[in-house]
Structures are given as structure tokens and as C-alpha cells.
Amino acid sequence: MLHDLFEEERRHVTLGPGATLLGGFVRDIADDLIHHIHELSARTPFRHMETPGGKRMSVAMLSCGHLGWITDRTGYRYTDFDPLTGKAWPAFPLLFLDLAQRAAQEAGFRNFVPDACLINRYQPGARMSLHQDMDERDLTAPIVSVSLGLPAIFLWGGLHRTVRPKRHQVLHGDVVVWGGASRMIFHGVDVLKNGQHPATGDIRFNLTFRKVN
Numbered sequence: 001m002l003h004d005l006f007e008e009e010r011r012h013v014t015l016g017p018g019a020t021l022l023g024g025f026v027r028d029i030a031d032d033l034i035h036h037i038h039e040l041s042a043r044t045p046f047r048h049m050e051t052p053g054g055k056r057m058s059v060a061m062l063s064c065g066h067l068g069w070i071t072d073r074t075g076y077r078y079t080d081f082d083p084l085t086g087k088a089w090p091a092f093p094l095l096f097l098d099l100a101q102r103a104a105q106e107a108g109f110r111n112f113v114p115d116a117c118l119i120n121r122y123q124p125g126a127r128m129s130l131h132q133d134m135d136e137r138d139l140t141a142p143i144v145s146v147s148l149g150l151p152a153i154f155l156w157g158g159l160h161r162t163v164r165p166k167r168h169q170v171l172h173g174d175v176v177v178w179g180g181a182s183r184m185i186f187h188g189v190d191v192l193k194n195g196q197h198p199a200t201g202d203i204r205f206n207l208t209f210r211k212v213n
């Protein structure tokens with residue numbers, strides 16, 4: 001009972017105008033999502049990419065959908081094929097598309113049709129420094145971001161890098177949606193703490209759905 005009350009309270013948290021944390025929104029399909037991630041990773045492996053500045057990212061990534069996000073010495077960009085396999089990125093599992101649209105709608109964004117999904121794999125010690133998602137051409141569409149596995153601290157800053165970010169815990173099954181006036185907010189993930197999660201072991205997965213074109 002107490003547990004239910006707690007869950008109810010943290011269902012919707014407004015982070016800012018056009019930005020909502022949907023607590024537990026995908027918890028009931030989390031096992032299926034993780035299964036899909038494992039299947040995808042057999043077709044396009046997780047890899048630690050290099051930033052344009054030459055740093056190895058602590059987060060390992062892969063993409064699915066029409067477009068995939070990559071970074072190397074040349075810069076950040078979307079491509080229509082995976083440079084590692086030489087093939088197109090794997091298509092979205094239907095479940096992914098459905099949840100992205102339902103979450104966007106729940107947060108007030110209608111008709112969200114993503115064309116890219118970046119999957120991040122964090123192991124203890126990995127982090128993502130403050131950044132804006134700005135490689136998408138269509139900035140009218142929101143970002144839909146799904147957390148699975150180990151808990152993390154999502155950093156939610158402002159429109160300038162210098163704004164000190166607020167810290168929001170994101171748990172297995174949580175979804176954060178940001179768009180509109182919040183689309184260009186600086187955000188990141190604090191260093192992942194050690195832990196074991198029944199669904200993922202020592203891993204946190206994050207999926208971000210984006211509309212690039």
C-alpha cells in the first residue's frame with residue numbers, strides 16, 4: 001500500500017515547460033525491451049565511440065531506426081548505415097515505436113514519429129557530460145528517453161552550460177520526455193554507481209527516441 005502510494009506520487013514530475021518524467025511508464029514492458037536490446041546488439045554491436053576531441057566515450061552505444069547517431073574524429077552526426085557492419089541500422093522493433101509514441105502523447109506531444117533510437121549502455125563509472133541534443137534537424141519534435149536497469153542521476157540544467165543542473169533520480173522503467181521550450185536544455189548523467197539490478201545486472205540501458213528529419 002505504501003509502495004503504491006509512493007509510486008503514484010512519482011508518476012509525473014514536471015522538470016520544466018515541455019519536460020516531464022513519467023515514473024514507471026514502461027515498467028510492465030521492461031523485460032521485453034531488454035530482450036530487444038540484446039537482439040539488436042547481436043546485429044549491431046555496442047561500441048565505445050570517440051569524440052571529435054579524441055576522447056573515448058565511457059558509454060557504449062548502438063542505434064536502430066532509419067538513422068543512427070555516431071561520433072568520431074570528424075564530428076557528431078547521423079548516418080543511414082552502421083560504419084562497423086557496413087549495413088543499414090536495424091529497424092525499430094514495433095514495441096519501441098509504440099512506447100515512444102505513447103510516452104510523447106502522455107507528455108503532451110502528439111504525432112511523434114521518431115526516425116532514430118540511440119541505445120546507451122552504462123556500466124559503473126560511466127557518465128554522460130552535460131550536452132544539448134542538437135544534431136537533429138527537426139527541433140520541433142521531443143526527445144523520449146527510457147531508463148532500464150540500474151538507477152542513475154539524470155542531470156537537468158538550463159539553456160546555458162553554466163546553469164547548475166538539478167539532479168533527478170531515474171529508475172528502471174522511467175521515461176523522460178522533453179520538447180518545446182525545453183528541447184535545447186543541457187542534460188547529462190552522473191557517474192553510474194556500482195550495483196546489481198535483477199533485470200540487467202551491473203548495467204543501465206537508456207534509449208533515446210529522436211526525430212532527426
Ligand SMILES: O=C(O)CCC(=O)C(=O)O
Nearest residue numbers: 118120133145189206208
Ligand atoms: O542516459 C540518459 O539518460 C541520457 C542520454 C542522453 O542524453 C543522450 O543519449 O543524448
Ligand SMILES: [Fe+2]
Nearest residue numbers: 131132133187
Ligand atoms: Fe542527450
